[in-house]
Structures are given as structure tokens and as C-alpha cells.
Amino acid sequence: MAKVHQFDVVVIGGGGAGLMAGLYASKSAKTAVISKMYPTRSHTGAAQGGISAALGNYEEDKPEWHMYDTVKGSDYLGDQDAIEFMCNEAIDAVLELEHMGLPFDRTPEGRISQRPFGGHTNNETGKPVRRAAHAADRTGHMILQTLYQQCLKNKVNFFDEYQVLDFIMVNGKAAGVVAVELSTGELHTIHAKAVIFATGGYGRIFEVTSNAYAYTGDGPAILFRHGIPLEDMEFFQFHPTGIYKLGILITEGARGEGAVLINGNGERFMPKYAPTVKDLASRDIVSRAIYTEIKEGRGIGGKNFVYLDIRPETVNKFAAMDGRTNPDGSPLLITGDTVLQKIPDIVDFCRVYLGVDPVTQLMPTQPTAHYAMGGIPTNKFGEVVIDDKNTVFPGLFAAGECACVSVHGANRLGTNSLLDIVVFGKHAGLRAAEYAKTAEFEKLPEDAESASRAEFDALRKGSGKENVYDLSNEMKQVMFADVGIYRNEKDMQTALEKVRELKVRFKDVTVSDTGKIFNTELLNAWEFGNLLDVAEVIALSALNRKESRGGHSREDFPDRDDKNWLKHSLVWNRNGKLEIGYKPVVITKHQPKARVY
Amino acid sequence: MEITIKIFRYDPEKDTRGHYETYVVEGDTNDRVLDVLELVKGKTDGSLAFRRSCAHGICGSDAMRINGRNHLACKTLVRDVGTNITVEPVLGLKVQKDLIVDMGPFFDNYKMMLPYLINENPPPADGKERLQSPEQRARFDETTKCILCAACTTSCPSYWANGDYYGPAAIVTAHRFIFDSRDEGASQRLHILSETDGTARCHTAYNCTEACPRDIKITKAIGEVKMAMVTGKLD
Numbered sequence: 001m002a003k004v005h006q007f008d009v010v011v012i013g014g015g016g017a018g019l020m021a022g023l024y025a026s027k028s029a030k031t032a033v034i035s036k037m038y039p040t041r042s043h044t045g046a047a048q049g050g051i052s053a054a055l056g057n058y059e060e061d062k063p064e065w066h067m068y069d070t071v072k073g074s075d076y077l078g079d080q081d082a083i084e085f086m087c088n089e090a091i092d093a094v095l096e097l098e099h100m101g102l103p104f105d106r107t108p109e110g111r112i113s114q115r116p117f118g119g120h121t122n123n124e125t126g127k128p129v130r131r132a133a134h135a136a137d138r139t140g141h142m143i144l145q146t147l148y149q150q151c152l153k154n155k156v157n158f159f160d161e162y163q164v165l166d167f168i169m170v171n172g173k174a175a176g177v178v179a180v181e182l183s184t185g186e187l188h189t190i191h192a193k194a195v196i197f198a199t200g201g202y203g204r205i206f207e208v209t210s211n212a213y214a215y216t217g218d219g220p221a222i223l224f225r226h227g228i229p230l231e232d233m234e235f236f237q238f239h240p241t242g243i244y245k246l247g248i249l250i251t252e253g254a255r256g257e258g259a260v261l262i263n264g265n266g267e268r269f270m271p272k273y274a275p276t277v278k279d280l281a282s283r284d285i286v287s288r289a290i291y292t293e294i295k296e297g298r299g300i301g302g303k304n305f306v307y308l309d310i311r312p313e314t315v316n317k318f319a320a321m322d323g324r325t326n327p328d329g330s331p332l333l334i335t336g337d338t339v340l341q342k343i344p345d346i347v348d349f350c351r352v353y354l355g356v357d358p359v360t361q362l363m364p365t366q367p368t369a370h371y372a373m374g375g376i377p378t379n380k381f382g383e384v385v386i387d388d389k390n391t392v393f394p395g396l397f398a399a400g401e402c403a404c405v406s407v408h409g410a411n412r413l414g415t416n417s418l419l420d421i422v423v424f425g426k427h428a429g430l431r432a433a434e435y436a437k438t439a440e441f442e443k444l445p446e447d448a449e450s451a452s453r454a455e456f457d458a459l460r461k462g463s464g465k466e467n468v469y470d471l472s473n474e475m476k477q478v479m480f481a482d483v484g485i486y487r488n489e490k491d492m493q494t495a496l497e498k499v500r501e502l503k504v505r506f507k508d509v510t511v512s513d514t515g516k517i518f519n520t521e522l523l524n525a526w527e528f529g530n531l532l533d534v535a536e537v538i539a540l541s542a543l544n545r546k547e548s549r550g551g552h553s554r555e556d557f558p559d560r561d562d563k564n565w566l567k568h569s570l571v572w573n574r575n576g577k578l579e580i581g582y583k584p585v586v587i588t589k590h591q592p593k594a595r596v597y
Numbered sequence: 598m599e600i601t602i603k604i605f606r607y608d609p610e611k612d613t614r615g616h617y618e619t620y621v622v623e624g625d626t627n628d629r630v631l632d633v634l635e636l637v638k639g640k641t642d643g644s645l646a647f648r649r650s651c652a653h654g655i656c657g658s659d660a661m662r663i664n665g666r667n668h669l670a671c672k673t674l675v676r677d678v679g680t681n682i683t684v685e686p687v688l689g690l691k692v693q694k695d696l697i698v699d700m701g702p703f704f705d706n707y708k709m710m711l712p713y714l715i716n717e718n719p720p721p722a723d724g725k726e727r728l729q730s731p732e733q734r735a736r737f738d739e740t741t742k743c744i745l746c747a748a749c750t751t752s753c754p755s756y757w758a759n760g761d762y763y764g765p766a767a768i769v770t771a772h773r774f775i776f777d778s779r780d781e782g783a784s785q786r787l788h789i790l791s792e793t794d795g796t797a798r799c800h801t802a803y804n805c806t807e808a809c810p811r812d813i814k815i816t817k818a819i820g821e822v823k824m825a826m827v828t829g830k831l832d
């Protein structure tokens with residue numbers, strides 16, 4: 001028999017979204033935060049560049065501009081009520097982080113420092129605006145640390161290194177989760193009135209990615225198997241500048257500080273694609289520009305990468321040509337020390353992994369699979385909604401990268417995810433605690449762990465003909481090549497069939513480790529099953545959407561088609577069969593128009 | 598190229614004590630030691646257990662002894678350590694399985710440092726940020742970089758000798774708050790660190806500074822904390 005614990009609210013995930021939810025829920029409800037890693041290991045810690053808010057600490061900025069930029073960045077697929085809500089909450093959210101102790105970099109006046117980022121503009125001049133509040137190039141690390149520290153201060157209950165395997169639903173309501181304690185292999189049932197999923201992303205589906213090993217889509221996959229739909233899964237963001245081959249991210253903040261992209265002919269090519277903001281265009285646009293340069297033979301040495309150049313002489317030359325200035329109006333001029341001070345971690349990554357010093361050398365980069373815009377559908381209170389009418393699933397909540405509110409629509413603006421996790425993490429926590437106040441505990445089923453046990457048994461009983469490591473490489477390659485930056489019917493069909501084939505072959509893997517203590521082989525195999533389920537939904541949704549919008553670019557349907565496709569996709573699992581549906585986009589202030597940078 | 602990797606193995610459900618296994622895999626000089634471990638686990642012996650997540654030195658999961666010194670496996674390349682590699686768990690924490698050690702005591706020491714901003718005054722009345730000059734911010738920049746990987750603490754001879762010592766990582770955390778101009782808990786933390794298991798146990802062996810994958814000048818930070826204890830000044 002599993003051990004049973006009881007909490008009003010249980011949060012799954014100890015990243016930025018989960019910690020914020022835990023912090024707020026625990027103010028008025030008995031709350032536990034469960035995480036498969038120590039919370040400080042969560043991938044929020046990898047976020048570099050910044051968190052957006054129209055603080056206007058250097059120059060004029062407004063939440064309305066932030067809203068418009070986000071709507072435009074989303075290629076009009078983001079829900080405008082949710083976007084407006086987030087942009088209005090942004091200023092207080094960032095100030096709250098400061099009050100909690102987050103060590104933001106400072107302006108000469110002692111205020112929170114801000115830097116330019118892709119797609120952040122002054123709506124009157126169209127020029128880049130400094131909106132990304134930052135702590136060097138480790139903003140996410142500081143957010144994660146600060147929130148964890150606040151949770152310790154407020155005595156939030158943690159289940160560290162417990163991995164959630166299943167969601168318990170009773171009478172159409174949330175009733176808890178099943179988790180395995182990694183150090184013992186024991187199963188635990190956490191009986192709860194409200195369950196908040198905050199499990200992060202699933203970029204490990206792709207070959208080249210900035211995402212952690214832990215990004216295996218556990219939350220979305222678990223809920224999907226229970227019939228909860230997934231929304232807008234075709235939209236996955238490829239970040240323009242990953243370190244060549246490794247995929248490790250080089251923050252857009254580097255271009256914010258003046259770096260430019262250079263092709264194999266030694267030319268700066270972004271002005272061709274985005275004449276106004278150039279290297280600071282939205283991510284989807286820059287990634288496609290790089291891809292086009294490479295395809296047309298202008299990669300470095302004909303290979304599939306380009307250079308990112310932050311050498312002071314290059315930055316200063318182009319900054320002068322672009323008329324870029326410092327906050328005080330003087331011309332932007334940087335030195336080697338500026339680079340070391342503004343992006344120290346990036347310098348370190350380049351030195352360690354490439355043997356390249358960005359102060360004097362060029363950084364080889366290529367687009368890297370980075371961020372999941374799609375996910376578990378929610379409203380702006382973090383409540384999970386399960387159909388085209390936004391019907392709420394009682395007691396079930398989601399926040400952070402695993403959720404789809406949708407504030408990022410078809411393409412997320414840099415720095416809006418850290419904002420998303422803080423704002424919607426908080427509201428999910430508040431709403432869940434409020435729900436728990438009046439809700440009753442549902443009676444647990446007789447053997448709540450039986451499904452989890454069966455999943456594990458199946459992984460132990462396979463013939464052993466197949467191997468997870470190899471299957472996983474096959475999935476990553478086909479997804480990156482065929483459901484990547486540019487897509488077409490034929491390739492996506494190949495990918496979908498391949499993923500389905502892999503799902504069948506997955507039945508023939510077997511786990512050799514028969515132990516209970518830290519059986520990471522078993523858990524990695526289980527996680528791979530989640531990735532396969534999510535990959536299938538991504539490939540299917542992408543194949544289905546016959547237009548190009550934001551991060552979804554089809555060679556066979558190159559234009560955005562508002563008449564037929566200005567709508568969210570939903571995919572349900574109906575007893576193993578996938579069913580596609582839609583729901584309308586919320587449009588309030590900004591009617592769709594062509595997207596030019 | 599051929600890489601020979603000798604790995605410490607211990608499965609408490611099977612073994613009475615640890616032993617070493619040697620594996621030979623095909624790899625590249627630019628591979629991370631973590632990539633080599635993944636390859637061994639993926640292709641040869643799935644039961645090999647280690648922690649990892651970010652794979653680029655940011656989450657602090659995979660501190661281990663590589664050729665006798667503490668490193669993050671994901672931040673150490675084959676070209677830095679050669680093609681004959683020995684990998685063992687860090688010292689001073691109980692081995693739970695293979696390269697996984699019990700991090701509980703390490704995080705307990707972290708929690709002892711009151712690791713959160715202490716300032717009971719309300720934030721500015723205009724609701725805006727507490728002001729802090731760039732110089733004040735720079736004062737504790739170094740110690741904000743810590744990723745709690747434990748490479749420092751588990752390389753410290755004083756910690757090996759006495760597991761009650763809070764250890765360098767905890768002092769780094771204390772430093773991060775003690776020298777933050779917005780914080781008012783310095784005296785409480787200095788008091789905690791002035792007890793027998795605090796800074797007095799540091800004998801400036803410098804192992805910690807050499808082990809830190811974030812290049813934090815740990816010995817210097819500990820020195821600054823010791824100085825603050827003596828002078829009562831925080832500059």
C-alpha cells in the first residue's frame with residue numbers, strides 16, 4: 001500500500017511557476033510542492049536575459065505598449081484579455097520580486113536596470129525600448145533562488161525528488177496525484193482538493209535544444225492521457241541563437257547589448273528581413289532568416305550555422321550606423337569589459353564549450369528548440385479549461401511553460417515567460433487556495449496507484465529488442481528535421497508516422513535495473529513515453545494547421561490565413577484516438593494586421 | 598576516439614560496498630563527461646545512476662569527482678581531462694547509489710543561514726523598488742552566482758573531518774545576504790557563523806575556490822565574513 005498524505009493544494013513543480021503558486025496558495029491553504037528535482041535545479045534557473053515590465057526606468061514605456069508588442073509578437077493568436085491582464089500585472093510583479101530580495105542590476109539612480117529585447121518597442125517611434133529587467137545574464141537563476149528562499153521563509157512544505165506519475169480524478173474533479181519517492185522507489189498518494197501542474201516544457205523532443213534533460217512534458221502527457229486537451233501544440237519556438245551543435249542558449253540580451261548576426265559572406269543580414277529593428281526582430285523571424293541564409297548557401301563555410309558577433313569594434317560600428325544610444329542619449333559604445341559585465345555567463349559558456357572568447361572571436365550559432373507556446377489550456381486564473389466553451393475542470397490548475405493561457409499565441413516574446421510564470425503562478429495559487437476553502441476532499445479510489453504500477457510493470461516486461469536511448473535519438477532527429485523551423489505536408493506526415501512507429505517499438509524496450517532506489521533507468525523510460533505522446537500531438541497539430549503563423553511556418557502554406565485559422569487548436573485523447581477541435585481567439589483592442597518589424 | 602571511463606558503482610540493494618567498473622565508449626574530445634556517462638547508461642548499463650538536468654553548468658545537479666577533483670560533469674570536456682577518466686561521487690556526503698549522494702545535510706546547512714532577505718520595514722511608500730546603487734549591488738554580486746552544487750563543501754578537508762561544519766557553500770549564501778545593502782539580518786547570520794561549526798572551521802585550504810564551477814572566490818568571501826565578525830563592519 002502506498003503512503004497517503006493529505007493537503008488542500010498540491011503543486012507539481014518547483015520552478016518559478018510552481019514556487020510562486022506554492023507561496024501564494026500556502027498563505028491560506030495547507031499546501032505541498034512536489035518536485036522531481038531539488039527546486040533550485042529547475043530550468044527557470046537557466047533563463048538568462050530578463051523579465052519584462054513597462055517600468056520605464058530609463059525611458060518612457062507603458063503597459064499598453066507591452067500589450068500591443070505581445071499581441072503582435074503572438075501573431076495575433078494570443079488571447080488579448082489574458083495578455084492585457086499580464087502586462088498590467090507586470091510592474092507590480094517585478095517590484096514584488098525586488099521586495100522579496102531579488103538582486104536586479106541597477107540604474108545609476110538605484111532603480112531596476114532594463115535592457116532592450118526582441119520585439120519590445122516604443123509604439124510611437126517603432127524603436128527598441130528597454131523593458132527587460134535583468135540580473136546580469138542570470139535573471140532566471142535569481143528568480144528561482146529568490147522564490148525558493150521566500151518559500152523557505154514561509155515554511156512551504158516540499159517533497160523534493162518525488163516524481164509525479166499520475167493524476168487522480170474522481171467524479172470529474174481533481175482528487176490528488178500519485179508520486180514515486182526517488183530515493184526509495186516507494187509510491188505515495190497525495191490526496192488533495194486542488195492540484196496545480198507547473199512541470200515546465202518538453203523541448204527534449206528535439207535534437208538541438210536549449211532545454212534541460214528534465215524537460216520531458218510529464219504534466220501535459222499525464223493529463224492528456226486522462227482526456228484533458230492540449231492547446232496550440234504546433235507552436236514551438238526555435239530561438240535563433242543556440243551554441244552550434246550543443247543548443248545551449250545565447251540570450252537575446254546579447255543582441256540587446258548590440259551584437260549582430262553575420263553570414264558566411266561576412267555580411268550583417270538581418271536588415272534585409274527586418275529593416276527597422278534588424279537583429280532585434282521577433283524570434284520566429286530571426287530564426288527563419290538564419291535558416292534562409294543557410295539554405296541559400298550563406299552559412300559559415302557552407303555549413304548550417306552563422307556567427308553572432310559581440311566584439312566591441314563590430315558592435316560600435318553598427319550601433320553608430322543604427323544611431324543607437326545609451327539611456328543618457330550618448331552614442332552606444334561598448335568595450336570588452338562591458339561584454340564581461342553584461343553577459344558573463346555567455347562568455348563562460350563560449351570559453352568552456354567552444355574554446356571561443358566572445359570579446360575577440362565570433363560565436364558559431366544555430367537556431368535551437370527553446371520554448372513551448374502550447375500546453376494545458378487554462379484561463380487567466382490558472383484554471384484548466386477543457387473544451388471550446390472554456391468549461392473549467394473543478395480543482396485542476398496549471399501554470400508556467402506547461403500551460404497555455406494563451407498569452408504567447410503563435411510566438412512568445414523574449415522575457416514574457418518569466419513574467420508569465422510569476423503572474424499566472426501567483427494567480428493559480430490564489431485561485432486554488434480559494435477553491436479549496438469550499439471544496440470537499442473527494443473519496444480516493446481503492447487502488448489509486450494501480451495505473452502507475454501498471455505503467456512501470458509494462459516497462460519492465462518488454463522483450464528488450466529495443467533501446468530507449470536509440471529510440472529517443474530517432475524521435476529527436478525526425479522532429480527537429482521535419483517539424484522544425486520550416487514545415488511541409490510531406491515531411492510532417494513522415495514525422496507523424498515515425499512517432500507512431502516509435503510508440504509501437506517502445507513496447508519492446510525493457511528496463512534492466514530491477515531495483516527501487518534511484519531507478520533512473522525506469523524513470524527515464526517512463527519520461528520518454530511522455531515525450532512520445534506529446535510529440536505525436538505536436539506533429540498532428542502542425543500537420544493540421546494549413547497556414548503559417550508565428551513559430552509555425554509552412555512552405556506549402558506560406559501566408560497567415562486569418563479567415564480560416566485565427567483560432568486555437570485543441571487535441572483530445574479519446575480512448576487512444578486523437579481528436580482535433582478549435583476555440584476562438586479573444587480579440588479586444590487590436591485587430592489582426594500584417595506583422596512587420 | 599576511444600574513451601575509457603572507470604566509474605564508482607554502488608547499489609545498496611545488491612552491494613555491501615562500492616567497486617569500480619570500467620567502460621570503453623566511442624566519443625569525441627569535445628564531449629562533456631556527462632555525455633560520456635549518458636552514453637554508458639544509454640547503451641551499456643542502464644542501471645548507472647547520476648543526477649543531471651540542464652547540461653550546461655547552471656542547475657548544480659552533477660557535481661562529482663572526475664580524476665580525483667570535484668567538477669560538474671556537464672562543464673568538463675573530454676579534452677580537459679583526457680581519454681582515461683575516473684568518476685566517483687563527491688566525498689563527505691553519504692552515497693545513495695553510484696554517483697548520487699544524499700544532499701539532505703547540504704541543504705540543511707543552507708537553511709541554517711536564514712537564506713532570504715531580512716528586512717521587516719515596509720517597502721517604499723510609492724510601492725516602487727528599494728533603492729540600491731550599482732556599487733552596493735556589485736558588493737555581493739560574486740556570491741549571487743552560487744548554484745548549490747556542493748562542489749566546494751565536499752572538497753573541503755575541514756568538512757570531511759567534521760560533518761557538523763556548515764561548509765563553504767553555506768557561508769557563500771550567508772555572504773550574499775550579509776553584504777546586500779537592503780538586508781538587516783547580518784548580525785543574526787554572523788552570530789550563527791561565530792559558533793563552533795561556523796567560519797572558525799575554515800583553515801583557508803582554498804580547495805573550495807578551486808572546485809567552484811561558477812568561479813566564485815569562496816575563500817575571499819569567507820575572509821570577508823570573518824572580517825565582518827571581527828570589525829562589525831559590512832563594507
Ligand SMILES: Cc1cc2nc3c(=O)[nH]c(=O)nc-3n(C[C@H](O)[C@H](O)[C@H](O)COP(=O)(O)OP(=O)(O)OC[C@H]3O[C@@H](n4cnc5c(N)ncnc54)[C@H](O)[C@@H]3O)c2cc1C
Binds near residue numbers: 034140200415
Ligand atoms: C536557456 C533558457 C533561457 C531562457 N531565458 C528566458 C528569459 O530570459 N526570459 C524569459 O522570460 N524566459 C526565458 N526562458 C523561458 C523560461 O525560463 C521558462 O519557460 C520558465 O522558466 C519555465 O518555468 P516553469 O516554472 O514553468 O518550469 P521549470 O522552472 O522548468 O520547473 C518545472 C518543475 O517541474 C518539476 N517537474 C517536472 N515534471 C515533474 C513530475 N513528473 N513530478 C514532479 N515534478 C516535476 C521539475 O522538477 C521542476 O521543478 C528561457 C528558457 C531557457 C531554456
Ligand code: SF4
Binds near residue numbers: 747811
Ligand atoms: S559556491 Fe560554487 S562550488 Fe560551492 S555550491 Fe555554490 S556554485 Fe557550487
Ligand code: FES
Binds near residue numbers: 655670
Ligand atoms: S546538469 Fe546542470 S549543472 Fe550539470
